[in-house]
Amino acid sequence: MFTPLPSSYYGFVSLGLFCLLSPLLLRPIHAIPRRANQPWSIILCKFRGNQFEPHDRQWFVDWLIGNGKNGTIAQFFDDVSNGLYTITDSNVFGWYEIPWTKGDIEQLAKIDPVLDAHEDISLKKYYKTKELCIAVARNQGASLHERKITIINDDHTAVFCKENGVLLTPKFLMSSALAHEMTHSFFVGHSYSDKNIKVFPYSAMGEYDDKYDLMSTANALMHDTSFGLAGPGLNGPHLDYLGWLPMHRTFYFGRDGHQNYVLRLSSLSVPHEKTADWLMIYIPYDKDNPGNFYTVEYRTPVSNDEGIGRGSVVIHRVKNRDGVYFSYIVTHHEYYELAEGTEWIDFFEQTNEGGFRYIRVRVEKIFTNQNIVDVRITSTFNHTECSSSELKTLLPPHGYLCLPRQNLTATISPQHIEQHRRRSNFFADMKTWGLNSCNDGYVWRGLDQYDYVCVTKPRRIEAARESGWDGLQRDDTTTQCTPNFLERQAFHGDKMCVTPEERARILAENAEAKNRIKYYKFFNGKDSVEE
Numbered sequence: 001m002f003t004p005l006p007s008s009y010y011g012f013v014s015l016g017l018f019c020l021l022s023p024l025l026l027r028p029i030h031a032i033p034r035r036a037n038q039p040w041s042i043i044l045c046k047f048r049g050n051q052f053e054p055h056d057r058q059w060f061v062d063w064l065i066g067n068g069k070n071g072t073i074a075q076f077f078d079d080v081s082n083g084l085y086t087i088t089d090s091n092v093f094g095w096y097e098i099p100w101t102k103g104d105i106e107q108l109a110k111i112d113p114v115l116d117a118h119e120d121i122s123l124k125k126y127y128k129t130k131e132l133c134i135a136v137a138r139n140q141g142a143s144l145h146e147r148k149i150t151i152i153n154d155d156h157t158a159v160f161c162k163e164n165g166v167l168l169t170p171k172f173l174m175s176s177a178l179a180h181e182m183t184h185s186f187f188v189g190h191s192y193s194d195k196n197i198k199v200f201p202y203s204a205m206g207e208y209d210d211k212y213d214l215m216s217t218a219n220a221l222m223h224d225t226s227f228g229l230a231g232p233g234l235n236g237p238h239l240d241y242l243g244w245l246p247m248h249r250t251f252y253f254g255r256d257g258h259q260n261y262v263l264r265l266s267s268l269s270v271p272h273e274k275t276a277d278w279l280m281i282y283i284p285y286d287k288d289n290p291g292n293f294y295t296v297e298y299r300t301p302v303s304n305d306e307g308i309g310r311g312s313v314v315i316h317r318v319k320n321r322d323g324v325y326f327s328y329i330v331t332h333h334e335y336y337e338l339a340e341g342t343e344w345i346d347f348f349e350q351t352n353e354g355g356f357r358y359i360r361v362r363v364e365k366i367f368t369n370q371n372i373v374d375v376r377i378t379s380t381f382n383h384t385e386c387s388s389s390e391l392k393t394l395l396p397p398h399g400y401l402c403l404p405r406q407n408l409t410a411t412i413s414p415q416h417i418e419q420h421r422r423r424s425n426f427f428a429d430m431k432t433w434g435l436n437s438c439n440d441g442y443v444w445r446g447l448d449q450y451d452y453v454c455v456t457k458p459r460r461i462e463a464a465r466e467s468g469w470d471g472l473q474r475d476d477t478t479t480q481c482t483p484n485f486l487e488r489q490a491f492h493g494d495k496m497c498v499t500p501e502e503r504a505r506i507l508a509e510n511a512e513a514k515n516r517i518k519y520y521k522f523f524n525g526k527d528s529v530e531e
């Protein structure tokens with residue numbers, strides 16, 4: 001089938017995501033986290049006079065939604081999201097022969113005023129190609145979904161833009177490439193390592209170097225399937241961002257007051273329902289920002305992660321950079337993972353006394369057959385103690401303040417007192433955590449363990465109570481809700497019977513959700529969160 005491409009070749013032509021045109025139609029979208037069935041359409045498109053068809057239409061149907069076969073796109077998303085994101089009812093149209101050659105389209109792209117804003121000529125050309133292929137398909141009666149994948153029979157690229165979605169060429173008809181480009185549509189950029197290397201000539205430092213993440217394809221740990229290379233799954237921070245981790249199985253280290261103990265982690269690579277232990281640990285390192293943390297996860301060579309060599313403990317650093325959160329896989333010399341018996345230590349802060357605060361993660365024992373690992377985590381993170389760049393200044397009635405040493409002549413301001421208050425309540429204020437943290441005053445609705453909609457505490461209690469009507473208000477024979485009750489539809493597949501008033505509250509909360517998520521932003525890159 002497909003010979004694996006040397007990654008340098010793949011990367012050089014894989015243009016990635018930032019395909020910014022002057023926005024034609026921007027609709028705000030409240031879809032982080034992403035929990036939905038979203039059908040996609042593939043449009044197969046041949047240039048005038050070029051009869052080459054890398055595969056027939058049926059092959060593309062099988063690739064996209066083929067039943068139960070490894071390497072299909074439907075299977076990838078179903079597995080990586082644990083059934084929260086599906087593409088049921090996706091369809092494939094073509095092959096269409098369009099009345100333009102590649103050269104014709106390049107000319108059209110050059111003179112198209114709408115494309116003038118675009119800085120990159122090659123992207124202009126692909127933008128135009130998609131536009132024309134889609135127009136021809138529509139003309140011939142194809143009923144296309146909003147999310148589109150155009151496949152052309154020449155050229156070398158894999159690219160996603162908000163306008164008209166993904167474009168792929170014959171060399172990129174492999175699951176990793178398509179799933180990667182589709183994932184860009186969830187407001188996710190490329191992933192990074194902490195290494196000072198450039199994987200491809202045009203990429204940023206460390207970009208495409210997270211071996212354990214699809215968004216570093218093709219430099220990541222892929223495996224062969226009958227549809228070309230596939231996987232790996234997504235890294236823990238990406239899963240968190242997309243709402244694909246159950247909230248009761250992620251743990252923010254230190255919240256319970258303990259700083260040194262063994263935690264058991266289940267593999268993220270197997271279905272959640274088949275495991276029972278923690279899926280991800282957050283370890284804070286910044287007392288002024290609980291959103292800056294390390295994550296610890298366990299991955300095993302099954303399903304989308306078949307390409308990883310063996311059971312591996314993987315650490316990421318999540319860090320706010322100019323207002324945007326990025327994830328960096330933490331490397332250990334040449335390794336990207338920790339094996340049994342190895343440890344990682346990070347001295348993240350100098351103390352006032354000249355010592356260091358540190359975080360240590362040690363892999364105690366890997367239980368290969370049970371998909372679990374025991375990890376000892378030790379942290380001397382102290383959310384109240386001053387660091388070496390600060391001077392501890394006694395100040396009744398607050399006890400003390402940590403004042404920046406470089407500006408000791410400055411008067412004590414309300415900002416200093418507020419900073420002290422926030423640090424003191426670092427854990428006490430933490431009702432939600434991770435990339436789906438709610439703004440102050442809100443908690444996760446938690447209708448199930450993946451319901452990250454932020455609501456007030458009373459509403460959380462009320463919504464749970466309103467769920468209690470269900471058994472009473474469902475007709476045993478038809479399994480429909482009885483008259484005067486409605487299906488709640490809080491999320492895709494939610495058929496709970498509730499009162500019309502409760503349904504209205506739930507829908508209003510869903511509409512408001514994006515305004516209540518603390519970090520409602522593009523992840524791993526700079527772009528808008530609008531479609």
Ligand SMILES: *[C@@H]1O[C@H](CO)[C@@H](O)[C@H](O)[C@H]1NC(C)=O
Nearest residue numbers: 068069070301302303304306
């Ligand atoms: C898919 O891959 C798994 C290994 O990850 C294997 O056990 C299974 O048999 C494969 N299924 C098919 C239909 O090829």
Ligand SMILES: *[C@@H]1O[C@H](CO)[C@@H](O)[C@H](O)[C@H]1NC(C)=O
Nearest residue numbers: 257259380381382383384385
């Ligand atoms: C953090 O520092 C404060 C002040 O020195 C101390 O009282 C407290 O015990 C420390 N907390 C932990 C968890 O070590």
Ligand SMILES: *[C@@H]1O[C@H](CO)[C@@H](O)[C@H](O)[C@H]1NC(C)=O
Nearest residue numbers: 404406407408409410411413
């Ligand atoms: C020092 O403090 C003064 C007054 O509070 C402030 O205007 C100035 O920006 C501070 N300088 C630094 C380097 O923080």
